[in-house]
Amino acid sequence: MPVIFFLFALWTACLELKPAINQPPSVNLTLAGKVKSVKPGQQVSFSVSVTDPEDGSSDYQDIAIHEVFIEIRYIEQLINHSIGKKRYDPDLGIISIKEQRCFDCHQWKTDLVGPAFGKIKQAYDQSESQQLTNAILNGSVGRWGNEMMPAQDIPLPQAQQIVTWLLGKDPDNMVEIIRGLDGLFVADFQFDHGYYLLTASYRDHGVGEEMSHRKTGYHHVVLEITD
Numbered sequence: 001m002p003v004i005f006f007l008f009a010l011w012t013a014c015l016e017l018k019p020a021i022n023q024p025p026s027v028n029l030t031l032a033g034k035v036k037s038v039k040p041g042q043q044v045s046f047s048v049s050v051t052d053p054e055d056g057s058s059d060y061q062d063i064a065i066h067e068v069f070i071e072i073r074y075i076e077q078l079i080n081h082s083i084g085k086k087r088y089d090p091d092l093g094i095i096s097i098k099e100q101r102c103f104d105c106h107q108w109k110t111d112l113v114g115p116a117f118g119k120i121k122q123a124y125d126q127s128e129s130q131q132l133t134n135a136i137l138n139g140s141v142g143r144w145g146n147e148m149m150p151a152q153d154i155p156l157p158q159a160q161q162i163v164t165w166l167l168g169k170d171p172d173n174m175v176e177i178i179r180g181l182d183g184l185f186v187a188d189f190q191f192d193h194g195y196y197l198l199t200a201s202y203r204d205h206g207v208g209e210e211m212s213h214r215k216t217g218y219h220h221v222v223l224e225i226t227d
Contacts (some may be wrong), residue, residue: 022207025052025217027175029200037224038187038196044223046070047182048200052217055204058181063202065180069098072176072185078195078222092179093165096158100163100205103179105149115144121166148219187225196223 032045049058056062057187097117105113106120115123123143124132130221134140136159139151152159187196198221202225206214 022204022213023053024215025050025055025202025204027068027200027202027217027219029198029219029221031198031221031223035223037226039226040187040192041191042187043184044187045182045184046198046200048202048219049181050202050217052202052204054207063181066103067098068099068179068181068200068202070178070180070183070185071197071201072178073197073199074175074188074191074194075197076194078224082178092161093163093168096154096161096172097165098177098179100152100154100158100162102162103177108176108178113147117166121168124167125126126167129163129167132166133159136162191225192227194225198223199222 028049030047030049032047036148038044047071050063050068051057052061052063058068076211109116109117112118120132133156135143135149136152136154137156139149141148178185200219200221201216203214203216
Protein backbone atom coordinates (compact mmCIF):
# COMPACT_ATOMS: atom_id res chain seq x y z
CA MET A 1 0.00 0.00 0.00
CA PRO A 2 2.77 2.50 0.84
CA VAL A 3 4.39 1.75 -2.54
CA ILE A 4 1.14 2.55 -4.38
CA PHE A 5 0.78 5.77 -2.42
CA PHE A 6 4.38 6.75 -3.28
CA LEU A 7 3.85 6.10 -6.98
CA PHE A 8 0.63 8.12 -6.97
CA ALA A 9 2.38 11.03 -5.24
CA LEU A 10 5.24 10.87 -7.75
CA TRP A 11 2.80 10.86 -10.70
CA THR A 12 0.94 13.87 -9.25
CA ALA A 13 4.19 15.77 -8.80
CA CYS A 14 5.16 15.10 -12.40
CA LEU A 15 1.84 16.49 -13.58
CA GLU A 16 2.43 19.67 -11.60
CA LEU A 17 5.88 20.09 -13.11
CA LYS A 18 4.68 19.57 -16.65
CA PRO A 19 4.49 22.94 -18.40
CA ALA A 20 1.10 24.17 -19.52
CA ILE A 21 0.43 23.88 -23.24
CA ASN A 22 -0.87 27.06 -24.78
CA GLN A 23 -3.97 26.60 -26.90
CA PRO A 24 -4.46 28.76 -30.00
CA PRO A 25 -7.21 31.39 -29.95
CA SER A 26 -10.42 31.02 -31.92
CA VAL A 27 -11.20 34.00 -34.16
CA ASN A 28 -14.47 34.60 -36.01
CA LEU A 29 -14.95 37.32 -38.62
CA THR A 30 -18.52 38.24 -39.56
CA LEU A 31 -19.61 40.57 -42.36
CA ALA A 32 -22.84 42.55 -41.97
CA GLY A 33 -25.62 40.94 -43.95
CA LYS A 34 -23.32 37.97 -44.57
CA VAL A 35 -22.42 39.52 -47.92
CA LYS A 36 -20.42 37.40 -50.36
CA SER A 37 -19.73 40.02 -53.01
CA VAL A 38 -18.96 43.72 -53.15
CA LYS A 39 -19.12 46.50 -55.75
CA PRO A 40 -16.43 49.18 -56.17
CA GLY A 41 -17.14 51.97 -53.71
CA GLN A 42 -19.40 49.83 -51.51
CA GLN A 43 -19.00 49.94 -47.74
CA VAL A 44 -18.73 46.66 -45.88
CA SER A 45 -19.14 46.49 -42.11
CA PHE A 46 -17.52 43.71 -40.12
CA SER A 47 -17.19 42.44 -36.57
CA VAL A 48 -14.75 40.05 -34.92
CA SER A 49 -15.10 37.81 -31.90
CA VAL A 50 -12.16 36.17 -30.14
CA THR A 51 -12.06 33.37 -27.61
CA ASP A 52 -8.84 32.10 -26.06
CA PRO A 53 -8.58 29.41 -23.34
CA GLU A 54 -5.93 31.44 -21.50
CA ASP A 55 -6.76 35.07 -22.34
CA GLY A 56 -10.56 34.92 -22.18
CA SER A 57 -13.28 36.12 -24.52
CA SER A 58 -14.03 39.35 -26.37
CA ASP A 59 -17.66 38.87 -25.31
CA TYR A 60 -16.58 39.64 -21.75
CA GLN A 61 -14.06 42.34 -22.72
CA ASP A 62 -11.11 40.11 -21.83
CA ILE A 63 -9.47 40.71 -25.22
CA ALA A 64 -7.75 44.06 -25.79
CA ILE A 65 -9.17 45.61 -28.96
CA HIS A 66 -5.77 47.01 -29.98
CA GLU A 67 -4.51 43.43 -30.33
CA VAL A 68 -7.14 42.39 -32.91
CA PHE A 69 -6.47 43.17 -36.57
CA ILE A 70 -8.29 42.80 -39.88
CA GLU A 71 -6.15 42.65 -43.02
CA ILE A 72 -7.91 43.46 -46.29
CA ARG A 73 -5.99 42.32 -49.35
CA TYR A 74 -6.92 42.48 -53.01
CA ILE A 75 -6.18 39.35 -55.04
CA GLU A 76 -6.77 39.14 -58.77
CA GLN A 77 -7.31 35.40 -58.98
CA LEU A 78 -8.68 33.04 -56.38
CA ILE A 79 -6.44 29.98 -56.12
CA ASN A 80 -6.09 27.34 -53.45
CA HIS A 81 -3.17 28.93 -51.62
CA SER A 82 -4.79 32.38 -51.61
CA ILE A 83 -6.54 31.58 -48.36
CA GLY A 84 -3.62 29.79 -46.73
CA LYS A 85 -2.32 31.24 -43.48
CA LYS A 86 1.30 30.93 -44.57
CA ARG A 87 0.88 33.05 -47.70
CA TYR A 88 -0.65 35.98 -45.86
CA ASP A 89 1.19 35.91 -42.58
CA PRO A 90 2.49 39.46 -42.15
CA ASP A 91 6.24 39.92 -42.22
CA LEU A 92 8.29 40.87 -39.17
CA GLY A 93 7.89 44.59 -39.82
CA ILE A 94 4.10 44.45 -39.73
CA ILE A 95 4.18 42.19 -36.67
CA SER A 96 6.36 44.77 -34.89
CA ILE A 97 4.05 47.61 -35.96
CA LYS A 98 1.11 45.75 -34.43
CA GLU A 99 2.85 44.73 -31.21
CA GLN A 100 4.42 48.14 -30.55
CA ARG A 101 1.02 49.83 -30.88
CA CYS A 102 2.07 52.08 -33.74
CA PHE A 103 -1.63 52.12 -34.67
CA ASP A 104 -2.26 54.36 -31.65
CA CYS A 105 -0.92 57.29 -33.68
CA HIS A 106 -0.83 56.05 -37.30
CA GLN A 107 -3.42 54.56 -39.61
CA TRP A 108 -2.96 52.71 -42.85
CA LYS A 109 -4.17 55.26 -45.40
CA THR A 110 -5.27 58.35 -43.49
CA ASP A 111 -3.50 60.69 -41.06
CA LEU A 112 -4.22 60.36 -37.36
CA VAL A 113 -1.93 61.93 -34.75
CA GLY A 114 0.92 61.07 -37.06
CA PRO A 115 1.11 60.61 -40.84
CA ALA A 116 -0.35 57.55 -42.56
CA PHE A 117 2.03 54.67 -43.19
CA GLY A 118 1.58 55.20 -46.92
CA LYS A 119 2.88 58.76 -46.65
CA ILE A 120 5.88 57.64 -44.63
CA LYS A 121 6.68 55.04 -47.31
CA GLN A 122 6.69 57.73 -49.98
CA ALA A 123 8.63 60.32 -47.96
CA TYR A 124 11.73 58.24 -47.19
CA ASP A 125 14.09 56.22 -49.37
CA GLN A 126 16.59 53.46 -48.59
CA SER A 127 19.41 55.92 -47.90
CA GLU A 128 17.42 57.34 -44.97
CA SER A 129 16.86 54.06 -43.14
CA GLN A 130 19.13 55.02 -40.23
CA GLN A 131 17.48 58.43 -39.97
CA LEU A 132 14.03 56.85 -39.77
CA THR A 133 15.24 54.28 -37.22
CA ASN A 134 16.64 57.10 -35.07
CA ALA A 135 13.34 58.99 -35.36
CA ILE A 136 11.50 55.95 -33.98
CA LEU A 137 13.92 55.35 -31.12
CA ASN A 138 14.70 58.97 -30.18
CA GLY A 139 11.60 60.84 -31.29
CA SER A 140 11.35 63.59 -33.89
CA VAL A 141 9.53 66.76 -34.83
CA GLY A 142 9.38 69.01 -37.88
CA ARG A 143 9.11 66.73 -40.88
CA TRP A 144 5.36 66.27 -40.43
CA GLY A 145 4.52 69.51 -38.71
CA ASN A 146 4.87 70.69 -35.12
CA GLU A 147 3.45 67.56 -33.48
CA MET A 148 6.21 65.81 -31.53
CA MET A 149 6.68 62.10 -32.05
CA PRO A 150 7.87 60.79 -28.68
CA ALA A 151 10.78 58.38 -28.41
CA GLN A 152 9.67 54.77 -28.58
CA ASP A 153 11.01 52.38 -25.95
CA ILE A 154 11.38 49.37 -28.23
CA PRO A 155 14.33 47.08 -29.03
CA LEU A 156 16.58 48.21 -31.87
CA PRO A 157 15.92 45.03 -33.96
CA GLN A 158 12.18 45.70 -33.93
CA ALA A 159 12.68 49.33 -34.95
CA GLN A 160 14.86 48.12 -37.82
CA GLN A 161 12.21 45.58 -38.87
CA ILE A 162 9.62 48.36 -39.01
CA VAL A 163 11.91 50.53 -41.13
CA THR A 164 12.79 47.64 -43.45
CA TRP A 165 9.09 47.10 -44.13
CA LEU A 166 8.32 50.81 -44.51
CA LEU A 167 11.14 51.31 -47.01
CA GLY A 168 10.44 48.14 -48.96
CA LYS A 169 10.40 48.45 -52.73
CA ASP A 170 6.77 47.34 -52.99
CA PRO A 171 4.48 49.69 -51.01
CA ASP A 172 1.78 47.02 -51.23
CA ASN A 173 -1.14 49.31 -52.02
CA MET A 174 -3.32 46.22 -52.28
CA VAL A 175 -3.47 45.71 -48.53
CA GLU A 176 -5.06 47.62 -45.68
CA ILE A 177 -5.00 46.81 -41.98
CA ILE A 178 -7.70 47.92 -39.54
CA ARG A 179 -7.46 47.50 -35.78
CA GLY A 180 -10.32 46.57 -33.47
CA LEU A 181 -13.28 44.26 -33.04
CA ASP A 182 -15.51 46.06 -35.53
CA GLY A 183 -15.36 48.59 -38.31
CA LEU A 184 -15.88 49.01 -42.03
CA PHE A 185 -13.90 49.28 -45.23
CA VAL A 186 -14.73 50.76 -48.61
CA ALA A 187 -14.07 48.69 -51.72
CA ASP A 188 -11.52 50.53 -53.84
CA PHE A 189 -12.77 51.98 -57.15
CA GLN A 190 -9.54 50.93 -58.88
CA PHE A 191 -10.50 47.24 -58.60
CA ASP A 192 -13.50 46.25 -60.75
CA HIS A 193 -12.82 42.52 -60.76
CA GLY A 194 -11.10 39.97 -58.57
CA TYR A 195 -11.50 39.33 -54.86
CA TYR A 196 -10.88 40.72 -51.41
CA LEU A 197 -9.37 38.39 -48.85
CA LEU A 198 -10.24 39.54 -45.34
CA THR A 199 -8.17 38.04 -42.54
CA ALA A 200 -8.95 38.64 -38.88
CA SER A 201 -6.17 37.73 -36.46
CA TYR A 202 -5.33 37.75 -32.79
CA ARG A 203 -2.03 36.75 -31.17
CA ASP A 204 -2.48 35.44 -27.65
CA HIS A 205 -0.28 36.16 -24.63
CA GLY A 206 1.12 32.66 -24.24
CA VAL A 207 1.42 30.84 -20.93
CA GLY A 208 3.58 30.95 -17.84
CA GLU A 209 5.49 33.77 -16.25
CA GLU A 210 7.46 34.43 -19.44
CA MET A 211 4.35 34.39 -21.63
CA SER A 212 6.09 31.99 -24.00
CA HIS A 213 4.81 30.00 -26.96
CA ARG A 214 2.40 32.67 -28.17
CA LYS A 215 0.00 31.54 -30.88
CA THR A 216 -2.08 33.38 -33.46
CA GLY A 217 -5.64 32.59 -34.50
CA TYR A 218 -6.97 33.48 -37.95
CA HIS A 219 -10.26 33.59 -39.81
CA HIS A 220 -10.39 34.25 -43.55
CA VAL A 221 -13.38 35.51 -45.55
CA VAL A 222 -13.42 36.00 -49.33
CA LEU A 223 -15.49 38.66 -51.12
CA GLU A 224 -15.89 38.62 -54.89
CA ILE A 225 -15.79 41.99 -56.65
CA THR A 226 -18.71 42.48 -59.03
CA ASP A 227 -19.56 45.40 -61.30
